Amino acid sequence: MLDVVVLGAGLAGLSAARDLRSSGCEVAVLEARDRIGGRVLQTTLDDGRLVQLGGELIGSTHTAYRALVGELGLTLRDSYIAEPGQTVWDIDDSVSVGDPAPWMTDEDRSDYDRVVGLFVDLAKGIDPDNPWSHPDAVALDATSFYHWLRSVGARDAVVRMFELAKAGLAADTLKRTSLLAELRKAAVAGDELVNYYDVDQWTRSTVAEGSATVAARMAEELAGHIRLSCVVTEIAVHPDHVDVMLATGEVIAAANVVCAIPVAPLRRVAISGLSDERLHALRRIRNSLSAKVVAAYETSFWRDLGKNGSSYSEGLVGATWIQGPGVISALVTPAQLAFHMAGDQSARDRDALEALARMYGPQAAKPKALFTREWSAEPFTLGYMAHYAPGDLTAIGPTHSRPEGRFFVAGSDYWVAGYMEGAVRTGRAAASAILAR
Known part of the structure; x- marks a missing residue:
């Protein structure tokens, strides 16, 4: 035995x-x-x-994975954070480019910082290994992230920014997300926690x-x-x-x-x-349910446009980022997955390329290779995260x-x-x- x-x-x-x-x-x-x-x-x-x-x-807080990579004789390199240029925003049927988000006012950005500060303070009281031990665990779990944002007076643009962040991670909507779960996830950063989603803590590296x-x-x-x-x-x-x-x-x-x-x-x-x-x-x-789309091009043409390949969108793909030279990764949001899956492969490819072309121009519609992986439909996966x-x-x-x-x-x-x-x-x-x- x-x-x-x-x-x-x-x-x-x-x-x-x-x-x-x-x-x-x-x-x-x-x-x-x-x-x-x-x-x-x-x-x-x-x-x-x-x-x-x-x-x-x-990211930096992913200590078990980083240790394993070292044990296996593999190496880490910087991820998309090293890509030059600015972020693309595809919202309200218009595309803008800039950092910070150009569609937010100074008042919006100030309020975002205020709300993030409240979130961080609350998260620091959560034990990520045992969130149930928090004295208000039941109430925090029963509260949606959306309801909490509204309860602290978050401006409409701030709520939209958090919704874009959720879509970009291929997570479900703010209204269908437990506040306790969101706090627990953030609390993993421990003393390093200073923001809602810090790229150094979450996505700064990839295996070379x-x-x-x-x-x-x-x-x-x-x-x-x-x-x-x-x-x-x-x-x-x-x-x-x-x-x-x-x-x-x-x-x-x-x-x-x-x-x-x-x-x-x-x-x-x-x-x-x-x-x-x-x-x-x-x-x-x-x-949550999602699909991943990867488009490979001859060159990193977006650099000539002043774009860094990172985007947030209210459309088919919630976010894009640069995987490597000439390669863009994208995630289909849970809210868009039913539409994505309803088409045959040619329709899925066409829709994905149209979404990329909206943000990166006509050259994005002509990749050297295009890959789609419907992880939520694969019988031995049936989900994303x-x-x-x-x-x-x-x-x-x-x-x-x-x-x-x-x-x-x-x-x-x-x-x-x-x-x-x-x-x-x-x-x-x-x-x-x-x-x-």
Whole structure:
């Protein structure tokens, strides 16, 4: 019998398996897809440039991921923050360019700073590992981020700026976002917290060799211990072991299981032997829905226009940023995903290129290559990042990521500050908890 069976070969599962294997455990990693990597994926252009189709950005507070990159002999480089030029704003059916946002007045900007100060002060009272311990946790969770902004007298332009920020992250709207969840996410920065969303803390770096190379290097270390195309249909947790049943009917027994299956696909898996409270917490977690679009060009032509490739929009794509030389990344917002998915691939491509051309001119409509990844429609992902609507955190409770018996969970859905960081952090934490026993 195996010491540990790990379900999922994304960053979380691979991180857990790598630490367990290096400590002498007999491990098997079962992956439903025909590839490793989960929500990180990359391809190579004819000219050798790497293109990231999934996760790519990390910040200074993403300490677990940064440490893993170093252990694997990989390197970090500056992300889009090093790109010259100014930000594009596509709102009210018009496009403007500038930093700070040219559509805001001096009074708007002053009020934004005031509101951010209130938010930061409130966030510093939240324990990100245990937000439920806050004396007003229930009330904060029941309050939407939108309602809180209005309660502190935020100007209309300030509310719009926060809404643009949410859309740019492919998160759901302010009205469908728990204030407690938003505060918890910010509180991860600790003493470094000075702003609502600081690029140094969140997105200042990327892996020079490609984000998917992180997963590939771990998979190389686990050669012979990863099985692909293994669809899990049932997990039975017993007092002395765990049985994992596959769609083929095969049953794999192990002393422990690390479940790194994303929460939406996990709902299709029958689980027995866990408490009702634990199962409820697993099922209640939800993801925001998004697609990623990547356009690759011969040159970084936007520089000649005085633009830095970063944008915020109320249209199809909530934000764009520069992935690398000549490469623009974009996220389809949850509010626009139904429209995006309603068309065939040619319509999706056309709509995405029209959105880019609005912001960057006709040259943006003629990329060398265009990629679309509908992560929310992929059967073994069914989502983008964890999202907490008002009331969710209270309903889920602090049991959401704790081990129970021989059942351990890992994955970006269980950590709130960066989904690659969340995957690595919780994967390694699950391995540590097993080894401690």
